[in-house]
Structures are given as structure tokens and as C-alpha cells.
Amino acid sequence: MSDVLVRARGLTKRFGDFIAVDGIDVEVRPGEAFGFLGPNGAGKSSTMKMIGCVSPVTSGELQVFGMDPATHGPAIRARLGVCPQEDMLDGELTVEENLWIYGRYFGLSRREARARAQGLLEFAQLTDRRSDRVEPLSGGMKRRLTIARALISEPDLLLLDEPTTGLDPQARHVLWDKLFRLKQQGVTLIVTTHYMDEAEQLCDRLVVMDGGRIAAQGSPRELIERHCSREVLELRLDPVVSATGTTGAARGVELLGEAFGERLGERVEVLPDRVLVYTDDGEAALEAAHARGVRPISSLVRRASLEDVFLTLTGRTLVD
Amino acid sequence: MAALAVLDYFWVVYRRTWRGSVMGRFASPLMFLGSLGLGLGSLVDSASGGVNGVSYLHFVVPALIATQAMWVALGESTYQVMAYIKWNRMYRAMLATPLGVGQVLFGHLTAVAAHLSVASVIFVGVCAALGTLSGWGLVVCIPLAVLTGMAFAIPLFAVTATLDSDEPMSIIFRLVVTPLMLFSGTFFPIDSLPVALQGLAWITPLWHGVELCRAAVLGGAGPGLVAAHLAVLLAYVAVGAWAARRTFTRRLVP
Numbered sequence: 158m159s160d161v162l163v164r165a166r167g168l169t170k171r172f173g174d175f176i177a178v179d180g181i182d183v184e185v186r187p188g189e190a191f192g193f194l195g196p197n198g199a200g201k202s203s204t205m206k207m208i209g210c211v212s213p214v215t216s217g218e219l220q221v222f223g224m225d226p227a228t229h230g231p232a233i234r235a236r237l238g239v240c241p242q243e244d245m246l247d248g249e250l251t252v253e254e255n256l257w258i259y260g261r262y263f264g265l266s267r268r269e270a271r272a273r274a275q276g277l278l279e280f281a282q283l284t285d286r287r288s289d290r291v292e293p294l295s296g297g298m299k300r301r302l303t304i305a306r307a308l309i310s311e312p313d314l315l316l317l318d319e320p321t322t323g324l325d326p327q328a329r330h331v332l333w334d335k336l337f338r339l340k341q342q343g344v345t346l347i348v349t350t351h352y353m354d355e356a357e358q359l360c361d362r363l364v365v366m367d368g369g370r371i372a373a374q375g376s377p378r379e380l381i382e383r384h385c386s387r388e389v390l391e392l393r394l395d396p397v398v399s400a401t402g403t404t405g406a407a408r409g410v411e412l413l414g415e416a417f418g419e420r421l422g423e424r425v426e427v428l429p430d431r432v433l434v435y436t437d438d439g440e441a442a443l444e445a446a447h448a449r450g451v452r453p454i455s456s457l458v459r460r461a462s463l464e465d466v467f468l469t470l471t472g473r474t475l476v477d
Numbered sequence: 478m479a480a481l482a483v484l485d486y487f488w489v490v491y492r493r494t495w496r497g498s499v500m501g502r503f504a505s506p507l508m509f510l511g512s513l514g515l516g517l518g519s520l521v522d523s524a525s526g527g528v529n530g531v532s533y534l535h536f537v538v539p540a541l542i543a544t545q546a547m548w549v550a551l552g553e554s555t556y557q558v559m560a561y562i563k564w565n566r567m568y569r570a571m572l573a574t575p576l577g578v579g580q581v582l583f584g585h586l587t588a589v590a591a592h593l594s595v596a597s598v599i600f601v602g603v604c605a606a607l608g609t610l611s612g613w614g615l616v617v618c619i620p621l622a623v624l625t626g627m628a629f630a631i632p633l634f635a636v637t638a639t640l641d642s643d644e645p646m647s648i649i650f651r652l653v654v655t656p657l658m659l660f661s662g663t664f665f666p667i668d669s670l671p672v673a674l675q676g677l678a679w680i681t682p683l684w685h686g687v688e689l690c691r692a693a694v695l696g697g698a699g700p701g702l703v704a705a706h707l708a709v710l711l712a713y714v715a716v717g718a719w720a721a722r723r724t725f726t727r728r729l730v731p
């Protein structure tokens with residue numbers, strides 16, 4: 158097998174005049190877990206659909222398993238497992254039928270498809286709901302079923318578009334664990350997500366997308382080191398000037414600007430609900446703020462995360 | 478055979494719903510025959526001694542076989558297709574697998590043909606059981622009815638794939654289907670219509686289906702005429718298939 162599973166060069170997707178994906182370059186290697194991180198409308202799903210050969214490439218070059226989706230779509234899709242952002246389950250069919258019938262589309266015999274469905278029912282922890290119709294299942298259960306269904310063809314490459322959206326925290330951790338095991342078995346993963354912790358835990362490498370372009374790429378650690386300070390001071394300020402001695406937000410921001418305005422290596426980011434100070438020494442920054450007379454409702458010093466990288470790159474927080 | 482896998486899906490759905498569906502298929506000939514064949518028929522026969530030398534029942538039953546196929550085709554190709562495109566999203570799930578648009582379309586159309594066959598067999602069976610008509614001509618009506626139904630279903634698949642909502646469908650029903658049923662020679666020969674309306678009958682599939690079924694049961698049509706009717710229906714099937722493939726691709730693989 159070649160050393161690159163997915164290769165994109167100047168990959169572009171246009172809907173009419175609107176450019177959803179704007180000439181991105183990406184390489185995904187066998188066995189790795191690769192992430193697309195970005196806010197709503199960044200072009201993550203559009204990219205995933207092109208890789209999944211369900212949406213034609215507008216321009217640029219794309220190869221999956223060394224093949225061109227325009228000419229070898231069915232051959233590529235035969236080796237893919239796809240968990241789309243929206244569950245495309247049949248609500249009228251039972252849990253079990255949704256699994257084995259999907260297997261039939263991959264050319265599995267009825268017997269084989271049914272046998273694999275048994276294992277996947279356990280994977281999705283839906284064995285006791287196997288004969289129930291899908292429609293009344295909870296959102297999280299449907300999500301688990303969609304992911305299980307993507308595995309029925311025993312794919313080499315798994316495309317997961319926001320796999321854990323709608324899952325409760327425990328189910329998310331269970332899923333991460335399962336994805337990690339698939340990866341150990343040699344399955345390559347491509348994941349999109351809004352969750353920073355998910356990207357940090359799961360992805361060997363990732364790209365941050367914004368407005369159809371790639372804003373940055375690397376391993377989670379590399380990205381944090383390259384684009385962020387070591388620590389972050391978070392201050393929660395009072396929205397109004399209060400009688401209890403806290404500083405009002407507007408005045409607080411002004412004071413912080415004075416405190417850190419001229420000093421290199423420190424940057425102040427004002428968010429609707431809090432103020433972030435990027436610094437290499439959070440405690441020292443907190444003291445400096447105090448010295449200037451800033452009295453926040455609460456304060457917190459923490460390590461920089463991917464969330465901060467994202468904010469630095471795009472000027473926006475990721476909202477789920 | 479990938480289309481067989483698609484048929485598995487429709488088979489599982491059918492197994493869940495067949496009772497209601499089959500009951501409806503029995504109800505339709507009973508209602509048509511009761512009201513038209515017997516009710517209207519006895520009136521026509523006593524007033525004018527039948528139509529073109531045959532009793533009204535013999536005139537209307539073959540036409541009803543073609544007409545019911547049109548109704549079944551409509552039910553299977555308008556709201557059903559819209560549901561798979563917009564709400565159920567089963568098509569999209571299929572297209573994420575090695576299946577292509579052509580195979581998904583072929584599989585679903587095969588399922589529609591199966592529905593048409595079941596409905597037509599039941600309709601013809603009821604007509605025979607009630608003793609209205611008999612003979613091999615009635616059996617030949619079954620494939621002719623399926624063909625008539627497909628001449629509606631396939632172009633309608635193509636049209637439905639271009640619609641954003643199901644509103645235009647009620648317009649299709651009101652402005653296309655109901656007039657078709659009235660002016661395609663089902664209930665009276667089209668030569669009693671003004672020439673403009675006769676032209677309308679010639680270009681739509683129903684009249685050709687009606688004439689073919691009538692020829693099968695009553696005889697009297699030359700081979701050239703039969704071939705012409707068949708050619709029109711097959712043209713609807715072929716052009717419809719070409720168009721459906723295009724509109725499905727545009728809609729489902731954006």
C-alpha cells in the first residue's frame with residue numbers, strides 16, 4: 158500500500174458562487190488518526206463528503222487509496238466506513254435490520270451481514286434493543302448505531318463527521334476507547350469535531366479549518382506550542398459595576414489593557430463571558446492585574462489548550 | 478447483483494406493511510367495478526345497448542386495469558420518492574456504499590414494478606372472480622398494466638427529484654392525473670371528444686395503456702396499432718429513465 162491514503166492538492170468545493178472548501182492541501186497516512194477542527198460552516202463536512210465520494214470535487218486533485226473519486230467512486234467506497242454528520246438511519250426498520258441491510262449494500266451475503274450485525278449490536282450496546290424500531294431511540298443511541306453501521310464492511314478507512322455530537326460524556330469516552338482500539342487494529346481514522354478534548358485525545362495530526370481554508374496544521378501539542386503561550390489566565394468580570402467591590406467588565410478590560418498593553422508575550426482576548434490573558438506565567442499576570450486594581454469575580458490559571466489555539470487563529474470560540 | 482441488495486431493503490419494508498397494502502389492492506377493483514361496471518354499466522347498456530357493440534362492463538374493465546396501474550404508480554413514485562430524498566434519507570445512506578445512483582434507481586424501480594404486478598394480479602383476479610370477464614386476454618392485461626404504470630412512475634421519479642416540497646404534487650394530481658383519467662378513453666371512447674382533447678389523449682401514456690388492454694381483451698386492433706401503443710409506452714420508460722438518472726444525480730450527489 159502507498160504511504161498516503163488520502164492526498165488532496167488545491168481541493169476545492171463550490172456550490173454556485175459560494176466556495177465551501179477553498180483549495181486545501183491534506184495528506185492522511187495509513188494507520189493515523191487525522192482530525193478536521195473548525196467552527197460551523199468551515200467546510201469540514203464538505204471535505205469529508207468529497208473524500209467519501211458522495212460529492213464531486215469542483216477543482217483540484219483528490220486521491221483516496223491512490224484512486225480518483227471521479228472514476229473509481231464505488232471501488233473507494235467499498236473500503237470506506239462513513240458516519241455522516243446526520244444519521245441516515247431508516248426509522249421504520251429495526252436496529253438489527255438497519256445494520257444487516259446496510260451490509261448487503263457492500264455485497265455481503267445475508268448470512269455474513271447478519272453475523273456481523275450481531276457483533277456490532279454489542280459494539281453499539283444496543284443488543285437489548287435489536288428488535289425495536291429505530292425512530293423512537295434516543296439521539297445518542299442513533300449515533301452509536303450509525304457508527305456501528307459504518308463498521309459493517311470492516312473498512313480500511315473510517316470517516317467520522319462529528320461522531321460524538323449528542324453523546325453523553327460517558328458514551329463519548331466509551332467511543333473514544335473503541336476508536337482507539339480500531340486504530341490499533343490498523344484502521345485509519347478521519348474525524349471532524351468541535352470538541353477540543355476529543356481532538357487532543359484522538360488525533361495524531363489535525364488541521365484547523367476556517368472559512369474553507371486551512372488555518373494551521375500539526376499535532377495537538379505542536380499547534381499549542383506554535384500558536385499559544387504556555388499558560389492562560391482566565392478572569393470572570395462583573396457585567397455591571399457592583400457594590401460588592403468587583404470591577405465592572407468595561408473598566409476591567411481597560412485596566413487589563415493598561416497592565417499588559419505594552420508587554421511582549423502577553424495578549425488579552427475579550428470574550429462575552431470572560432477575559433483571557435495569554436502569558437508564560439499565569440500567577441505573575443494575576444498579581445499584575447491585582448496591582449492595577451482589577452477585582453474579578455473569579456480567576457483561574459491553566460495550561461493553554463487547542464481551544465486557545467483556535468481562538469488565536471480564528472478570533473472565535475468554538476461553539477457546539 | 479447490487480440491485481438485489483437494494484431490493485432486500487424494499488422487501489423488508491414490504492414485509493412490515495403488506496397487510497394494509499394488499500387490503501387496499503383488493504378494495505380498489507371492488508369499488509371501481511361496483512360503481513362503474515355494475516352501476517353505470519346497467520344504465521348505459523339499457524339506454525344505448527353498450528359501447529361500440531360491447532357491453533359497458535366489457536368496455537370499461539380492461540381500461541380500469543390500466544387506470545388502476547396509473548394510480549398505483551403515482552402512489553409509489555411521488556410521496557414515496559420525496560420521502561426517501563428528504564425525510565428518510567435512505568437513498569443517501571445507500572450512496573455512501575459502493576452502490577451508484579443508477580443501481581439505487583434500478584433497485585427502487587424494480588420494487589415499484591413488483592408493487593404494480595401484485596396490484597394488477599389482484600385487480601385482474603377480482604375481475605375474473607366476479608365473473609365480469611375471463612380468458613387469456615385478461616392475463617395479458619397484467620404485463621400491459623405494469624408497463625403503463627412504469628410509463629408513469631419513471632418520469633414521475635425524475636420530476637419528484639427536482640421538487641423541494643411536496644406542494645407541487647397535489648397540483649400534479651389535480652391538473653394532470655384527474656383530467657387524464659377522465660379524458661383518456663377510460664369511461665367513454667375518445668372519438669366522442671373534441672379533436673384538441675383527443676390530441677391530449679394521444680400524447681399521454683394512459684390512453685395507450687387503455688387501448689392496449691382493451692385490444693387484449695376485446696381484440697380488434699391491428700399489429701401496427703398495437704406496436705405503436707407499445708412504442709409510446711416504452712418511449713416514456715426510456716426517456717424517463719434517462720431523465721431520472723440525471724435529476725437523481727443532481728439532487729443526491731451535490
Ligand SMILES: Nc1ncnc2c1ncn2[C@@H]1O[C@H](COP(=O)(O)OP(=O)(O)OP(=O)(O)O)[C@@H](O)[C@H]1O
Nearest residue numbers: 172177195196197198199200201202203204242731
Ligand atoms: N449542498 C450545499 N449547497 C449549498 N451550500 C452548501 C451545501 N453544503 C454545504 N454548503 C455550505 O458550505 C459551507 C460549509 O459547510 P460544511 O457543512 O462543510 O461546514 P462544516 O464545517 O461541516 O460545519 P458544521 O460544523 O456546522 O457541521 C456552509 O456555508 C454551507 O452552507
Ligand SMILES: [Mg+2]
Nearest residue numbers: 201202203242
Ligand atoms: Mg459539518
